[in-house]
Amino acid sequence: MTGPALDFTYQSQPMRVVFRPGAVPHAVAAETGRLGLRRVLVVCGERGRDTARAVAATLGDACAGVHAGARMHVPVPSAERAVEAAREAGADGCAAVGGGSAIGLAKAVARRTGLPVVAVPTTYAGSEMTPVWGETEDGVKRTGRDPRVLPRSVVYDPLLTLTMPSAQSAASGMNAMAHAAEALYAPDASPIVSLMAQDGVRALARALPEVVAEPTGPAARGSALYGAWLCGACLGATSMGLHHRLCHVLGGAFGLPHAETHAVVLPHVLAFNAPSAPAATAALRRALEVADPARELYELGGRLGVPRSLAALGLSAADLERAVGATLRAPYGNPRQASAGELRAILRAAFDGAPPSGG
Ligand SMILES: NC(=O)C1=CN([C@@H]2O[C@H](COP(=O)(O)OP(=O)(O)OC[C@H]3O[C@@H](n4cnc5c(N)ncnc54)[C@H](O)[C@@H]3O)[C@@H](O)[C@H]2O)C=CC1
Numbered sequence: 001m002t003g004p005a006l007d008f009t010y011q012s013q014p015m016r017v018v019f020r021p022g023a024v025p026h027a028v029a030a031e032t033g034r035l036g037l038r039r040v041l042v043v044c045g046e047r048g049r050d051t052a053r054a055v056a057a058t059l060g061d062a063c064a065g066v067h068a069g070a071r072m073h074v075p076v077p078s079a080e081r082a083v084e085a086a087r088e089a090g091a092d093g094c095a096a097v098g099g100g101s102a103i104g105l106a107k108a109v110a111r112r113t114g115l116p117v118v119a120v121p122t123t124y125a126g127s128e129m130t131p132v133w134g135e136t137e138d139g140v141k142r143t144g145r146d147p148r149v150l151p152r153s154v155v156y157d158p159l160l161t162l163t164m165p166s167a168q169s170a171a172s173g174m175n176a177m178a179h180a181a182e183a184l185y186a187p188d189a190s191p192i193v194s195l196m197a198q199d200g201v202r203a204l205a206r207a208l209p210e211v212v213a214e215p216t217g218p219a220a221r222g223s224a225l226y227g228a229w230l231c232g233a234c235l236g237a238t239s240m241g242l243h244h245r246l247c248h249v250l251g252g253a254f255g256l257p258h259a260e261t262h263a264v265v266l267p268h269v270l271a272f273n274a275p276s277a278p279a280a281t282a283a284l285r286r287a288l289e290v291a292d293p294a295r296e297l298y299e300l301g302g303r304l305g306v307p308r309s310l311a312a313l314g315l316s317a318a319d320l321e322r323a324v325g326a327t328l329r330a331p332y333g334n335p336r337q338a339s340a341g342e343l344r345a346i347l348r349a350a351f352d353g354a355p356p357s358g359g
């Protein structure tokens, strides 16, 4: 039996990937050189400054400066400051060194100026694989797609992730798995995305317990980063659904930490969507080798020490109704439409840290 006739569109992204432990000392300069860049602004966050400086040193005369202005959810004023820094430095490109926040800031520069980006990711967020930008203004996080923000080249060096604390690694890995999980039921899903999603989830589910047990173990770090790459590529190829929408509301309006919010919310949205997304659920069952993927991700988060509830992340019960309203106001594609009451139930369960029940 071959199943239903195949019918899909898949757009591959024009980018180059270097994946190698220890790649950074040579690869970033090689990649910016290939792009013909002569004045590269290195963009990072405060905590990532040392790594960024080390990368900047490898660029030699092609380094136009280090701008350590990255902040989670890319507040618009920080984007404007980064553009100013790029102009003042006479930059002809950016190298983003860090997690999704550093890459997001470089994307904000690219969106406003067209400068090309080389990404050097140090978490599992996956932004480096997507043409998706996100910025926050007045408590509202807006996202969009723009080919100019897609990094031209990505240097994955698992050794850069060894310093990521265990709990952050676990949450970041679950952020990545959320990309794959939503890609499986996205309206623009395809068999290619499905392959990447299953392998990405499988790689992360196997690697994360090892990463948490031994954060400096290079083999598990390599597998986790490989999984994050695949999951990020899924996000880059498809539209986001209810899960991502909820996380953006919670991050933008209430400043909740991005990766941890994903880790808490994901099991609840997957349980809600499961009856309307049987093929996606079956794919996750295969990847995780369990009968109930939503429950397994909830349990995995617990085993990895990721916070279980939105309350633990700092949300107050009084914020739940605002989050429901903001989610209803913003359109998103999803296999199952959620009413106000159903959103309330999903958010309440996530707030309490209860096991996912599907509403
Ligand atoms: N546009 C897109 O496709 C995507 C965008 N994002 C965005 O990325 C942001 C979140 O990114 P994350 O990577 O979760 O967090 P992050 O980039 O904010 O990093 C969190 C903290 O960890 C530090 N850090 C990063 N790598 C480290 C390492 N290897 N060792 C020690 N410390 C390290 C950072 O300096 C920062 O202080 C959000 O703004 C989110 O919206 C996330 C996923 C996809």
Ligand SMILES: O=C(O)/C=C\C(=O)CC(=O)O
Pocket: 073, 104, 127, 132, 133, 134, 135, 143, 175, 244, 247, 248
């Ligand atoms: O929620 C995610 O992990 C994916 C996309 C974004 O975060 C959008 C952004 O703010 O860059």
